[in-house]
Amino acid sequence: MIAVRPAVVTNRTLLGVAIFIGSEAIFFIAIVLAYVAYRDAGLATARATLDIGRTAIFSVALFGSSGTMVIAARAESGRWLAATILLGAIFLVGQGSEYARLLSEGIGPGSALFGTTFFTLTGLHGLHVLAGLVALTALLTARRRRPRALAAVAWEAVSMYWHFVDAVWVVVFSVVYLGTVL
Amino acid sequence: MTAIPLWVRRPAGERVGWLRTVDHKEIGVLYIGMGIAFFALGGVEALLLRAQLATPEARLLDPETFNQAFTVHGVTMIFLAIVPLLVGFANYLVPLMIGAPDVAFPRLNALSFWLSLIGGIVLYFSFLAGGAPDTGWFSYAPLSERAFAPGTGVDYYILGLAVNGAGTIIGAINLAVTILLMRCPGMSISRVPLFVWMTLVTSVLILGAYPAFTAALVMLFVDRQLGGHFFDPSGGGQVVLWQHLFWFFGHPEVYIMILPAMGMISEVIPVFSRKPIFGYAFVAGSSVAIAFLSFSVWAHHMFAVGLGDTENAIFSATSMLIAIPTGVKIFNWIATMVGGRLRMTTAMLFAVGFIAMFVIGGLSGVSLAVVPIDLAVTDSYYVVAHLHYVLFGGTMLGIFAGTYYWFPKMTGRLLSEVLGRWHFWTTFVGFNLTFLPQHWLGAVGMPRRVFTYAASTGWGPLNLVSTIGAATLAVAMVIFFVNVVRSLRSGEIAGDDPWDAFTLEWSTTSPPPPENFASIPTVTGRRPLWDRKHPESRDAR
Numbered sequence: 001m002i003a004v005r006p007a008v009v010t011n012r013t014l015l016g017v018a019i020f021i022g023s024e025a026i027f028f029i030a031i032v033l034a035y036v037a038y039r040d041a042g043l044a045t046a047r048a049t050l051d052i053g054r055t056a057i058f059s060v061a062l063f064g065s066s067g068t069m070v071i072a073a074r075a076e077s078g079r080w081l082a083a084t085i086l087l088g089a090i091f092l093v094g095q096g097s098e099y100a101r102l103l104s105e106g107i108g109p110g111s112a113l114f115g116t117t118f119f120t121l122t123g124l125h126g127l128h129v130l131a132g133l134v135a136l137t138a139l140l141t142a143r144r145r146r147p148r149a150l151a152a153v154a155w156e157a158v159s160m161y162w163h164f165v166d167a168v169w170v171v172v173f174s175v176v177y178l179g180t181v182l
Numbered sequence: 183m184t185a186i187p188l189w190v191r192r193p194a195g196e197r198v199g200w201l202r203t204v205d206h207k208e209i210g211v212l213y214i215g216m217g218i219a220f221f222a223l224g225g226v227e228a229l230l231l232r233a234q235l236a237t238p239e240a241r242l243l244d245p246e247t248f249n250q251a252f253t254v255h256g257v258t259m260i261f262l263a264i265v266p267l268l269v270g271f272a273n274y275l276v277p278l279m280i281g282a283p284d285v286a287f288p289r290l291n292a293l294s295f296w297l298s299l300i301g302g303i304v305l306y307f308s309f310l311a312g313g314a315p316d317t318g319w320f321s322y323a324p325l326s327e328r329a330f331a332p333g334t335g336v337d338y339y340i341l342g343l344a345v346n347g348a349g350t351i352i353g354a355i356n357l358a359v360t361i362l363l364m365r366c367p368g369m370s371i372s373r374v375p376l377f378v379w380m381t382l383v384t385s386v387l388i389l390g391a392y393p394a395f396t397a398a399l400v401m402l403f404v405d406r407q408l409g410g411h412f413f414d415p416s417g418g419g420q421v422v423l424w425q426h427l428f429w430f431f432g433h434p435e436v437y438i439m440i441l442p443a444m445g446m447i448s449e450v451i452p453v454f455s456r457k458p459i460f461g462y463a464f465v466a467g468s469s470v471a472i473a474f475l476s477f478s479v480w481a482h483h484m485f486a487v488g489l490g491d492t493e494n495a496i497f498s499a500t501s502m503l504i505a506i507p508t509g510v511k512i513f514n515w516i517a518t519m520v521g522g523r524l525r526m527t528t529a530m531l532f533a534v535g536f537i538a539m540f541v542i543g544g545l546s547g548v549s550l551a552v553v554p555i556d557l558a559v560t561d562s563y564y565v566v567a568h569l570h571y572v573l574f575g576g577t578m579l580g581i582f583a584g585t586y587y588w589f590p591k592m593t594g595r596l597l598s599e600v601l602g603r604w605h606f607w608t609t610f611v612g613f614n615l616t617f618l619p620q621h622w623l624g625a626v627g628m629p630r631r632v633f634t635y636a637a638s639t640g641w642g643p644l645n646l647v648s649t650i651g652a653a654t655l656a657v658a659m660v661i662f663f664v665n666v667v668r669s670l671r672s673g674e675i676a677g678d679d680p681w682d683a684f685t686l687e688w689s690t691t692s693p694p695p696p697e698n699f700a701s702i703p704t705v706t707g708r709r710p711l712w713d714r715k716h717p718e719s720r721d722a723r
Contacts, residue, residue: 010363012286012287012359012363012364015359015362015363016286016287016290016355016356016359019355019358019359019389020355022389023351023354023355023389023390023392023393024393026389026390026393026394027393027394027396027397028397029394030393030394030397030398030427030430031397031400031401034397034401034412034423034427037420037423038412038418038419038420041418108408108409109404109408109409109410110408110409110410110411112411112417112418113411113417113418113419115410116404116405116408116410116411116412116417116419117412119404119408120400120401120404120410120412124400
């Protein structure tokens, strides 16, 4: 097993990822603020169309994937990593089906302010989940093909990014979905 | 005459092509080359603007071309000239200054450069694709919305600056990690050269500011390409949201462009005063203060919007507050020179010129922080004069100081001091001729971004002076170019340490070998090379 775990304050890669995540956080804060600024204008549409229960279930998949990622990184386990990828993919499928339903009801990025802000915020998050899935898959592939060359720090780095993507969804789900019941 | 290996002293046959290099020094030179090329393009655009404005009711450019020219001039100088020039110097110098063999992520470094360059090429491709962006460098909504800017210019603005910004962000991550984790033994964070300090603070500013701009660009993209309503009043959007996001980025961007230049003259002035910098901790600490404050001043660009008296008063106060840490530095530099044995080399001339011109730009900035004054001169030539005193009188003079100072390290050859003096004085005279009259033009009401004006306004004579000044600046740049080309071919051989300098980059060869140092140095003070040359009078810290 792993003797010394790399630390953010001394490891170049992890510090780089941490700083990158910081800049990504600023990016999302700006988008979330735009959503909040226009929230009132779209609240009626949001209440009428968003499916909290269903999205909550898919959100649990994403939140759960952070748990499987922790186990995967600790044990450098391919199986738990695959489970993380599966849970992330399930989340994206859920998002896709939510999009399909809204679009079929005539709500899109160009329909009204709600659509513009909703699709921009959740879409940008979805793209980050997709990027995370690519990173996870690359990690899994590297583990299968070149297990000796794969450093512990790679697990940590991908794990940090995945937790960030998850944390962003905590904020987005709260603001966009839970916000409709307030 | 022996041939000197330029930029990096590689063994014969080990030359790596410019496209493949991951050496921080070569990438630094690529950045600087990109900056110079775009500086020339932006300069040509500026000359077109000045030629059109030289006389009243001129018809050299039509209004549409004029709009494209001032937009692309601004975007070019800020994103494609000044930032790459500063990042280039940081790339070249930071690892050398902290005793590191390279940056933390050499391949990522190459990615940063190529993204920055490709962003610039995408922006300029707009000229071929039906017209450049014509909405000003801050591209205010709703003017930038599809309804009012139906061409593709703004789309290239979005794409080009998003890609360029990604490169800049990745570069900032790289430099920050390098400075935090790659310093040689003994090089504590309170011993790194001030240019390194400024680079670190600038990196933090980039990481805080650029992502907000990218977010704004994404929203504008959604509006233009997906029919969104972020900045579309007819769909319930608010145009002021763009302004908030843009200036939340835009004001820190000013410090991103000035702090590294301040770092450059903080290296040049001590060496040519033969003294350590006066108040090292204050120069570094005041920069951190500037960085914090710079995120709380953005709405001083928006006094005329009508945010309300309370908001205006708050942003007015924070904007004046930021003059304090800035003023502290001015005194640091002056106190460094006082009692020193000054050597007025070209580098030192530019550094002193920086102080003088930046004080004018800084003070006109404080005047603009006063709400009633701002309301009177907003969007006038007074603002144009102010920003050029900061970005040309400040940043560009600082970059020239740095160029004369470090060119010998990068190339192994000295720039000509004779041509250097000609370069400095033509720049100094040309710059003031161009921009000093613009204060008056603005004060008497000449708006910025108008393609012409009536003869009855009486603005003709001062505009003519300004255009003559611009032509003088063009001559100055030709002198500089001649100096660089001649010195590259046949300049005096510099040796490792031509200035009897203080910091580690001068302890290695000129240009340095690929690994920078034969062995990783150990330092015991802020002036490691001084300590090595004068063991009898080492610095206490």
